[in-house]
Structure formats: C-alpha cells, structure tokens
Amino acid sequence: xxxxxxxxxxxxxxxxxxxxxxxxxxxxxxxxxxxxxxxxxxxxxxxxxxxxxxxxxxxxxxxxxxxxxxxxxxxxxxxxxxxxxxxxxxxxxxxxxxxxxxxxxxxxxxxxxxxxxxxxxxxxxxxxxxxxxxxxxxxxxxxxxxxxxxxxxxxxxxxxxxxxxxxxxxxxxxxxxxxxxxxxxxxxxxxxxxxxxxxxxxxxxxxxxxxxxxxxxxxxxxxxxxxxxxxxxxxxxxxxxxxxxxxxxxxxxxxxxxxxxxxxxxxxxxxxxxxxxxxxxxxx
Amino acid sequence: xxxxxxxxxxxxxxxxxxxxxxxxxxxxxxxxxxxxxxxxxxxxxxxxxxxxxxxxxxxxxxxxxxxxxxxxxxxxxxxxxxxxxxxxxxxxxxxxxxxxxxxxxxxxxxxxxxxxxxxxxxxxxxxxxxxxxxxxxxxxxxxxxxxxxxxxxxxxxxxxxxxxxxxxxxxxxxxxxxxxxxxxxxxxxxxxxxxxxxxxxxxxxxxxxxxxxxxxxxxxxxxxxxxxxxxxxxxxxxxxxxxxxxxxxxxxxxxxxxxxxxxxxxx
Numbered sequence: 001x002x003x004x005x006x007x008x009x010x011x012x013x014x015x016x017x018x019x020x021x022x023x024x025x026x027x028x029x030x031x032x033x034x035x036x037x038x039x040x041x042x043x044x045x046x047x048x049x050x051x052x053x054x055x056x057x058x059x060x061x062x063x064x065x066x067x068x069x070x071x072x073x074x075x076x077x078x079x080x081x082x083x084x085x086x087x088x089x090x091x092x093x094x095x096x097x098x099x100x101x102x103x104x105x106x107x108x109x110x111x112x113x114x115x116x117x118x119x120x121x122x123x124x125x126x127x128x129x130x131x132x133x134x135x136x137x138x139x140x141x142x143x144x145x146x147x148x149x150x151x152x153x154x155x156x157x158x159x160x161x162x163x164x165x166x167x168x169x170x171x172x173x174x175x176x177x178x179x180x181x182x183x184x185x186x187x188x189x190x191x192x193x194x195x196x197x198x199x200x201x202x203x204x205x206x207x208x209x210x211x212x213x214x215x216x217x218x219x220x221x222x223x224x225x226x227x228x229x230x231x232x233x234x235x236x237x238x239x240x241x242x243x244x245x246x247x248x249x250x251x252x253x254x255x256x257x258x259x260x261x262x263x264x265x266x267x268x269x270x271x272x273x274x275x276x277x278x279x280x281x282x283x284x
Numbered sequence: 285x286x287x288x289x290x291x292x293x294x295x296x297x298x299x300x301x302x303x304x305x306x307x308x309x310x311x312x313x314x315x316x317x318x319x320x321x322x323x324x325x326x327x328x329x330x331x332x333x334x335x336x337x338x339x340x341x342x343x344x345x346x347x348x349x350x351x352x353x354x355x356x357x358x359x360x361x362x363x364x365x366x367x368x369x370x371x372x373x374x375x376x377x378x379x380x381x382x383x384x385x386x387x388x389x390x391x392x393x394x395x396x397x398x399x400x401x402x403x404x405x406x407x408x409x410x411x412x413x414x415x416x417x418x419x420x421x422x423x424x425x426x427x428x429x430x431x432x433x434x435x436x437x438x439x440x441x442x443x444x445x446x447x448x449x450x451x452x453x454x455x456x457x458x459x460x461x462x463x464x465x466x467x468x469x470x471x472x473x474x475x476x477x478x479x480x481x482x483x484x485x486x487x488x489x490x491x492x493x494x495x496x497x498x499x500x501x502x503x504x505x506x507x508x509x510x511x512x513x514x515x516x517x518x519x520x521x522x523x524x525x526x527x528x529x530x531x532x533x534x535x536x537x538x539x540x541x542x543x544x545x546x547x548x549x550x551x
Contacts, residue, residue, distance in 0.1 A: 016348075018296065057464050080470060088468040095458075096465040098490035108487065112470030143494070157469060 002030040008063035023049040025221040038208035041218030055086035087163030093154035097142040209268040301343035306423035328547040335540040353409040368394035439515025
C-alpha cells in the first residue's frame with residue numbers, strides 16, 4: 001500500500017486577496033513505502049508547499065492527503081501522531097535550534113512523542129552517531145557550532161523521532177561540496193539502514209541522480225511526473241524547457257551520442273559513466 | 285496563518301486616491317478629522333458621510349477590507365453608543381423604566397457619535413490602504429523635516445520606522461517557518477493551560493530572537509558597505525512631486541469642508 005497518497009490536492013495562498021496564488025494544483029500521487037524519492041522543480045513550482053501537506057502542516061484548499069491509508073484533517077487530534085510518522089526537515093533547519101545543549105535539542109521531538117527517558121537517550125545516541133556528531137558536541141550549546149554541525153544536529157532532531165517517512169527540503173544547500181556529500185551520504189545510509197521512505201528536495205541534479213531511485217517533478221504548481229530516476233532523466237528536453245537540467249554527465253553523454261558514438265543506456269552518474277567509458281574503450 | 289494578517293494593510297491600486305502625493309494625503313486626512321469634529325449637527329455630518337462614502341468608492345477598496353478594519357473598533361463603538369444612550373438625559377423621554385431613561389436627544393447623540401467614529405475609521409484606514417508604508421514614512425519624514433532645526437533626529441527616526449516596517453513581513457515569515465519547523469517536531473501550541481501554552485512559545489521565540497540579531501547585524505553591515513552615514517546630504521531615489529491630481533484632491537476636500545461650515549451656519 002502507498003505510504004503517501006494524494007487525491008486532487010490543491011492549495012491556494014491568500015485566497016480572496018489580490019495576492020492569490022495557486023501553489024499546488026490538482027496533484028494525484030502515490031508513493032510506495034521504502035522508496036528514496038528526489039523532488040525537483042523550479043523555484044516556486046510548489047515543491048515546498050506540497051511536502052508540507054504530507055505531515056499535516058498545511059490544510060489542503062481542496063482534495064485530500066492519505067498517510068498510511070489514513071485521511072488527514074478528518075480528525076484534527078490525529079494530526080500530531082502523523083507528524084511523528086512523517087518527519088519533515090525544513091530548509092536551513094539550523095535556524096530552529098533553541099535549547100541550551102544539542103542533546104536537549106535533539107530530545108525535543110522524542111520528548112513530545114511521550115517516550116521514556118531511556119528510550120530518548122538511546123535514540124539521541126544513535127542518531128548522533130548516524131549524523132556524525134561526537135559525544136562532546138552533544139553537551140555544547142548549538143549556537144557555538146559551525147554551520148555544518150548545526151545542520152547535522154537539526155537533522156538529528158527529526159531523525160530521532162524515527163519517522164516512517166523522512167522528508168528533507170534541500171538538506172545540503174549552503175554547504176561546501178564536502179559537507180554536501182557527507183550530509184547526503186548519511187541520509188542515504190539512514191535510508192538503507194531503516195528501510196523507510198525518504199523524500200529529498202534538491203536543486204542539484206547530480207545529487208538526485210546519485211542518491212534517489214525515483215523522481216517527482218513539479219512544474220508550475222502541477223505534478224509533471226513521478227517515475228524512476230532513469231526514465232525521468234531520459235526526458236532531458238522537457239526538463240530543460242521547465243528551466244530544470246539533467247546531470248552534467250548526462251549532458252556530456254547525450255552530446256557524445258549525437259556526435260555518433262554508439263551506446264544504449266542513458267548515463268546519469270559519474271560512476272556509471274566511468275564503467276561505460278571503460279567498456280567502450282575496451283570494445284575498440 | 286500569520287501571513288494572512290494585514291499589517292501595514294496597503295492595498296495596491298491605481299485609483300486617484302492611490303495616486304495622490306502621500307504628504308498631501310496625510311495633511312488631507314488631518315483636515316478630514318478636523319472636518320468631522322467641526323460638524324456639530326446631523327446635516328453637517330451628512331456632508332462628512334458623503335465625503336467619506338465618495339472617497340471610499342473612488343479608492344476602489346473592497347468592502348470586505350473595510351469591514352476588517354472596522355471590526356476591532358466595534359466594541360468601542362458599541363460602548364460609546366450605550367453611554368450616550370443611557371446617560372444623555374436632556375430632551376423628551378422615550379422610555380422610562382426603573383433607573384433606565386432613554387431620551388430622543390440621547391438616541392440622536394448616540395447615532396451621531398457612532399456615525400462620526402465610523403467615518404473617522406473609514407477615512408483614516410483609506411490613508412493606510414491607499415499608500416504604501418514606505419511612501420508614508422517618506423512623507424512623514426518630509427512633513428516633520430522643519431523639526432530638524434530644533435535638533436530632532438527626523439531622518440534617523442524615519443529610517444528606523446522604514447526598517448521596522450520593512451522587517452515586519454520578514455519576521456512574520458520567519459515566525460511562520462520556525463513555528464512549522466517546531467510543529468513538525470511535535471510541538472503542541474494549541475492545547476493545554478495558558479501556562480503550558482506560554483512555555484510552548486519558547487522554542488519559537490529563542491530562534492526568532494537569534495535570527496533578528498542576525499538580520500540586524502547583516503543589515504548594518506550592508507548599509508555600511510554602501511557608505512550609509514545618516515541623513516546629511518542624502519538624495520532620494522523616489523522624489524515626491526506635487527501634480528495636478530493633488531490640486532484636485534485639495535479642492536475636493538476644501539469643497540466638502542466648506543459644505544460642512546455652511547451646514548453649521550444654516551443649522
């Protein structure tokens with residue numbers, strides 16, 4: 001059964017004012033359990049609005065959202081458990097840190113879930129290890145840390161709730177290349193370990209190609225497509241028309257093909273590009 | 285959501301009221317208030333009502349927006365009406381029951397006061413609905429500039445006001461974001477006792493404070509990078525100019541003001 005399902009989901013900002021804007025337009029979507037989904041779209045295409053529906057932060061103007069088969073907003077009291085089931089990490093999550101120590105800040109979510117102290121402690125230690133924060137950092141104030149470390153603490157704060165679905169809105173933006181790879185690597189590791197569903201919003205097609213199995217493309221408030229990563233990047237022309245791109249390596253290989261070099265598959269990661277090149281060279 | 289709140293409540297448009305010079309609009313609003321208080325009977329006030337109504341129609345502000353600005357004052361209006369109704373005892377009594385005594389004069393004063401307050405609110409909200417906050421602060425700075433002679437830091441005050449206004453939407457948006465982020469971690473702000481709810485605000489207020497300081501620092505740095513050094517010798521990107529429409533606006537108000545005075549004399 002689909003873990004996330006939407007039916008005719010529509011959301012309108014500022015209805016009835018001159019600033020009215022349709023942010024999400026009639027989206028029908030089904031995301032299966034255990035997927036690692038990349039969410040892409042031009043700035044203002046409705047990605048962020050869409051993902052805020054999945055944990056009941058925004059109420060659809062019309063249409064419905066089902067999480068694990070249960071329709072949201074039928075009973076407002078049931079929204080809080082949904083937020084523990086679907087963890088959402090916002091863009092620049094380090095701006096939400098508020099506690100005296102990182103330990104206490106990571107504990108905020110699990111505490112709200114009503115877990116006992118031993119369980120909270122176990123989860124904090126586990127997620128801290130997973131995101132690569134040492135025990136000494138846990139006792140520090142989050143305001144003393146570097147940007148990258150703050151980001152890790154903030155992500156750990158959501159991971160510690162052990163949600164069935166983890167949604168991250170540009171978790172790597174504003175970090176240096178090494179920090180990017182580390183953060184995305186740990187998210188992938190988390191996904192493989194916990195076998196849960198992860199949604200990753202990103203502007204970097206390279207990151208998406210490297211880490212996800214499926215891609216959800218939003219364009220002008222509408223769902224453009226939701227399909228396997230390979231199939232989506234196969235539609236390079238359409239993506240480019242939307243102001244999106246395909247990974248650089250794919251562009252290079254598409255160009256090679258148009259220059260007359262024969263190969264079957266599409267290339268969208270450097271790892272595969274290397275294999276293919278080796279094969280092509282060996283054939284020669 | 286917080287975003288839906290109207291602050292600064294500017295309603296963009298291109299009506300003649302919008303196009304008036306903001307300085308003049310402030311002066312005209314003051315004249316309008318004086319006009320409402322000069323009117324001392326129903327007939328004079330009738331002219332005031334006509335002025336308010338016509339200006340409102342010209343400005344093309346939706347009725348819904350106007351109700352929004354009247355709603356918070358509703359209680360004051362009701363209390364004013366009650367006080368006048370029950371405590372004005374001159375004139376012929378209409379109802380007399382135990383200690384309650386309502387006279388025709390009381391009813392008249394009550395209606396008069398309510399209409400006057402309504403006109404006052406509608407008229408002054410038109411000012412804020414039809415001029416952007418930035419135009420308004422600019423206009424206030426210009427109007428107050430004579431005070432510079434007596435060492436009032438007019439430019440600095442206006443700059444502070446402009447910055448404060450500029451950051452209201454930013455901070456609201458930030459509050460919204462932080463609230464969502466904490467809600468996503470299961471923060472519960474809607475249930476529980478007042479004490480519990482106040483405590484639930486801590487995870488929002490602390491990040492908000494931190495980010496306000498960050499904004500202030502960044503802004504100060506950006507201003508210094510552009511060599512901001514205060515008001516002296518500073519030129520403006522948007523020059524305010526009086527145009528023909530401003531003359532018409534003034535004549536329009538003078539006409540009604542004269543009407544009120546005439547009505548007072550006849551009455």
